[in-house]
Amino acid sequence: xxxxxxxxxxxxxxxxxxxxxxxxxxxxxxxxxxxxxxxxxxxxxxxxxxxxxxxxxxxxxxxxxxxxxxxxxxxxxxxxxxxxxxxxxxxxxxxxxxxxxxxxxxxxxxxxxxxxxxxxxxxxxxxxxxxxxxxxxxxxxxxxxxxxxxxxxxx
Amino acid sequence: xxxxxxxxxxxxxxxxxxxxxxxxxxxxxxxxxxxxxxxxxxxxxxxxxxxxxxxxxxxxxxxxxxxxxxxxxxxxxxxxxxxxxxxxxxxxxxxxxxxxxxxxxxxxxxxxxxxxxxxxxxxxxxxxxxxxxxxxxxxxxxxxxxxxxxxxxxx
DNA sequence: GCTAATTCCGACCGTCATGGTCAGAATTAT
DNA sequence: ATAATTCTGACCATGACGGTCGGAATTAGC
Numbered sequence: 001x002x003x004x005x006x007x008x009x010x011x012x013x014x015x016x017x018x019x020x021x022x023x024x025x026x027x028x029x030x031x032x033x034x035x036x037x038x039x040x041x042x043x044x045x046x047x048x049x050x051x052x053x054x055x056x057x058x059x060x061x062x063x064x065x066x067x068x069x070x071x072x073x074x075x076x077x078x079x080x081x082x083x084x085x086x087x088x089x090x091x092x093x094x095x096x097x098x099x100x101x102x103x104x105x106x107x108x109x110x111x112x113x114x115x116x117x118x119x120x121x122x123x124x125x126x127x128x129x130x131x132x133x134x135x136x137x138x139x140x141x142x143x144x145x146x147x148x149x150x151x152x153x154x155x
Numbered sequence: 156x157x158x159x160x161x162x163x164x165x166x167x168x169x170x171x172x173x174x175x176x177x178x179x180x181x182x183x184x185x186x187x188x189x190x191x192x193x194x195x196x197x198x199x200x201x202x203x204x205x206x207x208x209x210x211x212x213x214x215x216x217x218x219x220x221x222x223x224x225x226x227x228x229x230x231x232x233x234x235x236x237x238x239x240x241x242x243x244x245x246x247x248x249x250x251x252x253x254x255x256x257x258x259x260x261x262x263x264x265x266x267x268x269x270x271x272x273x274x275x276x277x278x279x280x281x282x283x284x285x286x287x288x289x290x291x292x293x294x295x296x297x298x299x300x301x302x303x304x305x306x307x308x309x310x
Numbered sequence: 311g312c313t314a315a316t317t318c319c320g321a322c323c324g325t326c327a328t329g330g331t332c333a334g335a336a337t338t339a340t
Numbered sequence: 341a342t343a344a345t346t347c348t349g350a351c352c353a354t355g356a357c358g359g360t361c362g363g364a365a366t367t368a369g370c
Contacts, residue, residue: 001156001158001159001235001239002242002245003244003245003269004156005328008265009329012264015264027345028345028346029345038329038330038331040330040331043346043347043348047347050347057345059336059337059338059346059347060336060338060344060345061337061338061340061345062340062344063337063338063339063346064345076265087157088157089156089157089158090158090163109289109291110163110166110167110170112291113231113280113291114158116283117158117280120275121156121276123275124268128271133264134264136264159356159357159358160357160358161357161358164358184315193360195359195360196360198317199319201318202317202318205318212318213316213317214316214317214318214365214366214367215315215316215365215366215367215368216314216315216316216366216367216369217315217316217367217369218317218368220317
Protein backbone atom coordinates (compact mmCIF):
# COMPACT_ATOMS: atom_id res chain seq x y z
CA UNK A 1 0.00 0.00 0.00
CA UNK A 2 2.54 2.49 -1.07
CA UNK A 3 3.10 4.89 -3.91
CA UNK A 4 6.00 3.78 -6.08
CA UNK A 5 9.09 5.93 -6.28
CA UNK A 6 8.33 6.21 -9.93
CA UNK A 7 5.09 8.00 -9.21
CA UNK A 8 6.77 10.03 -6.53
CA UNK A 9 9.57 11.09 -8.86
CA UNK A 10 7.10 11.79 -11.59
CA UNK A 11 5.16 14.06 -9.32
CA UNK A 12 8.26 15.87 -8.17
CA UNK A 13 9.27 16.45 -11.74
CA UNK A 14 5.81 17.71 -12.60
CA UNK A 15 6.01 20.03 -9.65
CA UNK A 16 9.16 21.54 -11.09
CA UNK A 17 7.52 21.94 -14.45
CA UNK A 18 4.63 23.61 -12.69
CA UNK A 19 6.97 26.07 -11.03
CA UNK A 20 8.55 26.89 -14.35
CA UNK A 21 5.17 27.27 -16.03
CA UNK A 22 5.14 30.39 -18.14
CA UNK A 23 8.90 30.72 -18.40
CA UNK A 24 9.87 28.57 -21.39
CA UNK A 25 10.82 24.91 -21.28
CA UNK A 26 12.64 23.35 -18.33
CA UNK A 27 15.24 20.69 -19.04
CA UNK A 28 15.29 17.48 -17.08
CA UNK A 29 18.96 18.14 -16.39
CA UNK A 30 17.76 21.08 -14.37
CA UNK A 31 15.07 18.99 -12.67
CA UNK A 32 17.62 16.33 -11.83
CA UNK A 33 19.83 18.97 -10.28
CA UNK A 34 17.30 20.65 -8.04
CA UNK A 35 15.42 17.49 -7.09
CA UNK A 36 18.52 15.33 -6.77
CA UNK A 37 17.11 12.62 -8.96
CA UNK A 38 18.94 10.45 -11.52
CA UNK A 39 18.78 12.13 -14.90
CA UNK A 40 18.64 8.97 -17.00
CA UNK A 41 15.68 7.76 -15.03
CA UNK A 42 13.87 11.06 -15.34
CA UNK A 43 14.26 10.81 -19.08
CA UNK A 44 12.14 7.69 -19.04
CA UNK A 45 9.50 9.25 -16.86
CA UNK A 46 9.43 12.40 -18.94
CA UNK A 47 8.75 10.22 -21.96
CA UNK A 48 5.76 8.66 -20.25
CA UNK A 49 4.45 12.03 -19.19
CA UNK A 50 4.76 13.33 -22.71
CA UNK A 51 3.06 10.33 -24.25
CA UNK A 52 0.38 10.72 -21.62
CA UNK A 53 -0.22 14.25 -22.84
CA UNK A 54 0.70 15.97 -19.61
CA UNK A 55 3.76 17.77 -20.91
CA UNK A 56 5.10 18.97 -24.21
CA UNK A 57 8.70 18.75 -25.23
CA UNK A 58 11.10 20.97 -27.12
CA UNK A 59 14.19 19.28 -28.45
CA UNK A 60 17.53 20.80 -29.10
CA UNK A 61 19.73 23.21 -27.26
CA UNK A 62 17.36 25.29 -25.23
CA UNK A 63 14.84 22.54 -25.09
CA UNK A 64 13.03 20.93 -22.23
CA UNK A 65 9.51 20.28 -21.09
CA UNK A 66 6.48 22.41 -20.51
CA UNK A 67 3.17 21.56 -18.89
CA UNK A 68 0.55 20.87 -21.50
CA UNK A 69 -2.00 22.65 -19.31
CA UNK A 70 -1.94 25.17 -16.50
CA UNK A 71 -0.94 23.74 -13.10
CA UNK A 72 -4.47 24.33 -11.83
CA UNK A 73 -5.78 21.95 -14.44
CA UNK A 74 -3.54 19.00 -13.74
CA UNK A 75 -4.45 16.73 -10.87
CA UNK A 76 -2.10 14.48 -9.00
CA UNK A 77 -4.33 11.59 -9.99
CA UNK A 78 -3.52 12.20 -13.64
CA UNK A 79 0.18 12.20 -12.94
CA UNK A 80 0.01 9.01 -10.93
CA UNK A 81 -2.15 7.40 -13.56
CA UNK A 82 0.19 8.16 -16.41
CA UNK A 83 3.33 6.90 -14.75
CA UNK A 84 1.97 4.13 -12.58
CA UNK A 85 -1.21 3.08 -14.26
CA UNK A 86 -4.51 2.86 -12.51
CA UNK A 87 -4.61 2.93 -8.77
CA UNK A 88 -6.34 -0.21 -7.67
CA UNK A 89 -5.99 -1.97 -4.32
CA UNK A 90 -6.97 -5.32 -5.83
CA UNK A 91 -7.46 -6.45 -9.41
CA UNK A 92 -11.19 -6.96 -9.14
CA UNK A 93 -11.82 -3.23 -8.69
CA UNK A 94 -9.75 -2.01 -11.60
CA UNK A 95 -11.57 -0.80 -14.65
CA UNK A 96 -10.16 -3.47 -16.92
CA UNK A 97 -11.35 -6.24 -14.67
CA UNK A 98 -13.07 -8.96 -16.60
CA UNK A 99 -16.20 -9.89 -14.71
CA UNK A 100 -16.07 -13.39 -13.38
CA UNK A 101 -12.33 -13.89 -13.57
CA UNK A 102 -12.10 -13.83 -9.82
CA UNK A 103 -14.17 -16.96 -9.32
CA UNK A 104 -15.25 -15.73 -5.94
CA UNK A 105 -17.75 -13.38 -7.45
CA UNK A 106 -20.80 -12.90 -5.35
CA UNK A 107 -19.32 -14.73 -2.43
CA UNK A 108 -16.60 -12.15 -1.98
CA UNK A 109 -16.96 -10.37 1.31
CA UNK A 110 -14.50 -7.60 0.76
CA UNK A 111 -15.02 -6.24 -2.71
CA UNK A 112 -17.19 -3.46 -1.37
CA UNK A 113 -14.40 -2.47 0.94
CA UNK A 114 -11.85 -2.31 -1.84
CA UNK A 115 -14.17 -0.25 -3.98
CA UNK A 116 -14.62 2.20 -1.17
CA UNK A 117 -10.89 2.31 -0.63
CA UNK A 118 -10.16 2.96 -4.29
CA UNK A 119 -12.75 5.70 -4.40
CA UNK A 120 -11.27 7.28 -1.34
CA UNK A 121 -7.75 7.24 -2.72
CA UNK A 122 -8.81 8.53 -6.09
CA UNK A 123 -10.74 11.34 -4.45
CA UNK A 124 -7.74 12.60 -2.54
CA UNK A 125 -5.50 12.45 -5.56
CA UNK A 126 -8.08 13.91 -7.88
CA UNK A 127 -8.83 16.96 -5.82
CA UNK A 128 -5.22 17.99 -5.51
CA UNK A 129 -3.71 19.92 -8.39
CA UNK A 130 -0.13 20.79 -9.14
CA UNK A 131 -0.98 24.41 -8.44
CA UNK A 132 -2.09 23.57 -4.92
CA UNK A 133 1.02 21.55 -4.42
CA UNK A 134 3.41 24.37 -5.16
CA UNK A 135 1.15 26.77 -3.32
CA UNK A 136 0.87 24.63 -0.20
CA UNK A 137 4.59 24.57 -0.02
CA UNK A 138 4.62 28.25 0.80
CA UNK A 139 2.02 27.60 3.48
CA UNK A 140 4.13 24.89 5.07
CA UNK A 141 6.60 27.37 6.43
CA UNK A 142 3.81 29.46 7.96
CA UNK A 143 1.95 26.54 9.52
CA UNK A 144 3.25 24.97 12.69
CA UNK A 145 3.14 21.14 12.68
CA UNK A 146 0.79 20.32 15.54
CA UNK A 147 -0.91 16.91 15.41
CA UNK A 148 0.94 14.83 12.84
CA UNK A 149 -0.20 11.34 13.87
CA UNK A 150 -2.98 10.88 16.41
CA UNK A 151 -2.61 7.17 15.77
CA UNK A 152 -1.25 4.40 18.01
CA UNK A 153 -4.37 4.73 20.11
CA UNK A 154 -6.59 2.25 18.41
CA UNK A 155 -4.64 -0.76 17.19
CA UNK B 156 -0.85 1.58 -4.90
CA UNK B 157 -2.21 -1.82 -4.33
CA UNK B 158 -2.89 -4.13 -1.46
CA UNK B 159 -0.59 -7.14 -1.50
CA UNK B 160 -2.06 -10.57 -1.95
CA UNK B 161 -0.64 -11.32 1.44
CA UNK B 162 -2.90 -8.75 3.04
CA UNK B 163 -5.75 -9.89 0.88
CA UNK B 164 -5.27 -13.52 1.86
CA UNK B 165 -4.86 -12.55 5.47
CA UNK B 166 -8.14 -10.72 5.37
CA UNK B 167 -9.91 -13.61 3.71
CA UNK B 168 -8.61 -15.94 6.36
CA UNK B 169 -9.69 -13.60 9.11
CA UNK B 170 -13.10 -13.44 7.52
CA UNK B 171 -13.37 -17.18 7.81
CA UNK B 172 -12.30 -17.07 11.43
CA UNK B 173 -14.92 -14.41 11.97
CA UNK B 174 -17.59 -16.64 10.49
CA UNK B 175 -16.54 -19.47 12.75
CA UNK B 176 -16.47 -17.22 15.77
CA UNK B 177 -18.21 -18.90 18.67
CA UNK B 178 -17.92 -22.41 17.28
CA UNK B 179 -14.53 -23.69 18.44
CA UNK B 180 -11.28 -23.34 16.53
CA UNK B 181 -11.10 -23.41 12.76
CA UNK B 182 -8.16 -25.14 11.12
CA UNK B 183 -6.28 -23.50 8.29
CA UNK B 184 -6.77 -26.69 6.32
CA UNK B 185 -10.44 -25.82 6.35
CA UNK B 186 -9.72 -22.21 5.44
CA UNK B 187 -7.52 -23.33 2.58
CA UNK B 188 -10.32 -25.53 1.32
CA UNK B 189 -13.13 -23.01 1.32
CA UNK B 190 -11.03 -20.04 0.21
CA UNK B 191 -8.97 -22.00 -2.28
CA UNK B 192 -5.71 -20.70 -0.92
CA UNK B 193 -2.40 -22.56 -0.52
CA UNK B 194 -2.28 -24.16 2.90
CA UNK B 195 1.45 -23.80 3.46
CA UNK B 196 1.24 -20.12 2.76
CA UNK B 197 -1.68 -19.63 5.09
CA UNK B 198 0.36 -21.22 7.84
CA UNK B 199 2.82 -18.37 7.59
CA UNK B 200 0.12 -15.76 7.63
CA UNK B 201 -1.64 -17.42 10.54
CA UNK B 202 1.61 -17.23 12.45
CA UNK B 203 1.83 -13.51 11.85
CA UNK B 204 -1.76 -13.01 12.87
CA UNK B 205 -1.18 -14.94 16.06
CA UNK B 206 1.98 -13.07 16.94
CA UNK B 207 0.07 -9.90 16.18
CA UNK B 208 -2.48 -10.89 18.79
CA UNK B 209 -5.42 -11.07 16.42
CA UNK B 210 -6.01 -14.79 16.75
CA UNK B 211 -5.33 -17.50 19.25
CA UNK B 212 -4.26 -20.97 18.35
CA UNK B 213 -5.03 -24.43 19.63
CA UNK B 214 -2.57 -27.11 18.70
CA UNK B 215 -3.19 -30.77 18.25
CA UNK B 216 -5.88 -32.81 16.69
CA UNK B 217 -8.95 -30.65 16.90
CA UNK B 218 -6.91 -27.51 16.88
CA UNK B 219 -7.10 -24.42 14.79
CA UNK B 220 -7.47 -20.69 15.23
CA UNK B 221 -9.96 -18.46 16.96
CA UNK B 222 -10.36 -14.72 16.83
CA UNK B 223 -8.83 -13.11 19.87
CA UNK B 224 -11.72 -10.65 19.98
CA UNK B 225 -15.23 -10.47 18.62
CA UNK B 226 -15.47 -9.70 14.89
CA UNK B 227 -17.00 -6.32 15.70
CA UNK B 228 -13.82 -5.36 17.51
CA UNK B 229 -11.32 -6.16 14.80
CA UNK B 230 -10.81 -3.64 12.05
CA UNK B 231 -9.48 -4.35 8.62
CA UNK B 232 -6.74 -1.85 9.37
CA UNK B 233 -5.43 -4.06 12.14
CA UNK B 234 -5.36 -7.06 9.88
CA UNK B 235 -3.55 -5.22 7.14
CA UNK B 236 -1.12 -3.76 9.64
CA UNK B 237 -0.17 -7.08 11.14
CA UNK B 238 0.47 -8.87 7.88
CA UNK B 239 1.71 -6.04 5.73
CA UNK B 240 3.11 -3.53 8.13
CA UNK B 241 2.08 0.05 8.24
CA UNK B 242 0.21 1.48 5.33
CA UNK B 243 2.24 4.39 4.11
CA UNK B 244 2.25 5.86 0.63
CA UNK B 245 5.78 7.20 1.07
CA UNK B 246 8.37 6.67 3.79
CA UNK B 247 8.26 10.19 5.12
CA UNK B 248 4.71 9.76 6.41
CA UNK B 249 5.24 6.47 8.21
CA UNK B 250 5.35 6.59 11.97
CA UNK B 251 8.94 5.40 12.20
CA UNK B 252 10.17 8.14 9.95
CA UNK B 253 13.19 9.89 11.35
CA UNK B 254 12.69 13.58 10.87
CA UNK B 255 15.19 15.04 8.48
CA UNK B 256 16.24 11.83 6.82
CA UNK B 257 14.51 12.90 3.68
CA UNK B 258 16.67 15.94 3.21
CA UNK B 259 13.85 17.67 1.45
CA UNK B 260 12.12 18.57 4.67
CA UNK B 261 10.48 21.91 4.50
CA UNK B 262 11.02 22.20 0.80
CA UNK B 263 8.87 19.18 0.07
CA UNK B 264 5.75 20.16 -1.78
CA UNK B 265 3.86 16.94 -1.52
CA UNK B 266 4.20 15.67 2.03
CA UNK B 267 0.90 17.23 2.98
CA UNK B 268 -0.72 15.33 0.18
CA UNK B 269 0.73 12.02 1.27
CA UNK B 270 -0.36 12.62 4.83
CA UNK B 271 -3.88 13.30 3.67
CA UNK B 272 -3.78 10.20 1.54
CA UNK B 273 -2.56 8.01 4.35
CA UNK B 274 -5.22 9.39 6.68
CA UNK B 275 -7.85 8.73 4.09
CA UNK B 276 -6.76 5.16 3.52
CA UNK B 277 -6.45 4.44 7.20
CA UNK B 278 -9.88 5.86 7.84
CA UNK B 279 -11.54 3.54 5.37
CA UNK B 280 -9.73 0.51 6.69
CA UNK B 281 -10.19 1.48 10.31
CA UNK B 282 -13.92 1.95 10.15
CA UNK B 283 -14.55 -1.42 8.59
CA UNK B 284 -14.69 -4.39 10.92
CA UNK B 285 -14.69 -8.08 10.21
CA UNK B 286 -18.27 -8.20 11.41
CA UNK B 287 -19.33 -5.69 8.79
CA UNK B 288 -17.47 -7.63 6.19
CA UNK B 289 -19.29 -10.88 6.75
CA UNK B 290 -22.52 -9.00 7.24
CA UNK B 291 -22.22 -7.00 4.05
CA UNK B 292 -21.84 -10.22 2.23
CA UNK B 293 -25.35 -11.27 3.14
CA UNK B 294 -26.56 -7.89 1.93
CA UNK B 295 -24.92 -8.39 -1.41
CA UNK B 296 -27.33 -11.12 -2.33
CA UNK B 297 -30.36 -9.09 -1.25
CA UNK B 298 -29.29 -5.90 -2.96
CA UNK B 299 -29.73 -5.69 -6.65
CA UNK B 300 -26.58 -4.36 -8.24
CA UNK B 301 -28.02 -1.14 -9.59
CA UNK B 302 -25.68 1.82 -9.33
CA UNK B 303 -22.44 0.66 -7.80
CA UNK B 304 -19.95 1.52 -10.54
CA UNK B 305 -21.18 0.59 -13.99
CA UNK B 306 -17.71 -0.68 -14.73
CA UNK B 307 -17.80 -4.02 -16.48
CA UNK B 308 -21.26 -5.12 -15.43
CA UNK B 309 -19.20 -6.42 -12.57
CA UNK B 310 -19.47 -9.82 -11.04
C1' DG C 311 1.49 -45.59 23.96
C1' DC C 312 0.56 -45.16 19.10
C1' DT C 313 -1.35 -42.57 15.49
C1' DA C 314 -3.23 -38.87 13.10
C1' DA C 315 -4.29 -34.12 12.95
C1' DT C 316 -2.72 -29.98 13.71
C1' DT C 317 0.15 -25.79 14.78
C1' DC C 318 4.79 -24.11 14.49
C1' DC C 319 9.24 -22.82 12.47
C1' DG C 320 12.98 -21.89 9.52
C1' DA C 321 14.95 -22.41 5.29
C1' DC C 322 14.60 -22.24 0.56
C1' DC C 323 13.21 -20.73 -4.15
C1' DG C 324 11.62 -18.82 -8.79
C1' DT C 325 9.53 -14.89 -10.76
C1' DC C 326 8.58 -10.32 -11.49
C1' DA C 327 8.30 -5.38 -10.86
C1' DT C 328 11.16 -1.80 -9.60
C1' DG C 329 14.63 1.49 -9.86
C1' DG C 330 18.30 2.54 -12.47
C1' DT C 331 22.10 2.64 -16.21
C1' DC C 332 23.96 2.95 -20.81
C1' DA C 333 24.87 3.83 -25.61
C1' DG C 334 23.58 6.07 -29.14
C1' DA C 335 20.37 8.37 -32.52
C1' DA C 336 17.73 12.61 -33.61
C1' DT C 337 17.02 17.41 -33.20
C1' DT C 338 18.11 22.27 -32.75
C1' DA C 339 20.18 26.83 -31.07
C1' DT C 340 24.49 29.30 -31.35
C1' DA D 341 30.41 22.31 -36.44
C1' DT D 342 29.42 21.88 -31.79
C1' DA D 343 27.09 21.39 -27.74
C1' DA D 344 22.79 20.79 -25.46
C1' DT D 345 18.98 18.52 -25.45
C1' DT D 346 15.13 15.01 -26.16
C1' DC D 347 14.26 10.32 -27.53
C1' DT D 348 14.60 5.24 -27.71
C1' DG D 349 15.51 0.67 -26.64
C1' DA D 350 18.18 -2.47 -24.41
C1' DC D 351 20.17 -3.95 -20.40
C1' DC D 352 20.74 -5.05 -15.45
C1' DA D 353 20.78 -5.82 -10.33
C1' DT D 354 18.19 -6.12 -6.36
C1' DG D 355 14.49 -7.22 -3.46
C1' DA D 356 9.87 -8.27 -2.43
C1' DC D 357 6.44 -11.43 -3.21
C1' DG D 358 4.01 -15.52 -3.40
C1' DG D 359 4.84 -20.02 -2.52
C1' DT D 360 7.02 -24.66 -1.14
C1' DC D 361 9.25 -28.01 1.80
C1' DG D 362 10.76 -30.76 5.69
C1' DG D 363 10.38 -31.53 9.94
C1' DA D 364 9.58 -30.57 14.97
C1' DA D 365 6.13 -29.94 18.72
C1' DT D 366 1.66 -30.65 20.55
C1' DT D 367 -2.65 -32.95 21.49
C1' DA D 368 -7.07 -35.78 20.90
C1' DG D 369 -8.72 -40.34 20.20
C1' DC D 370 -8.03 -45.13 20.04
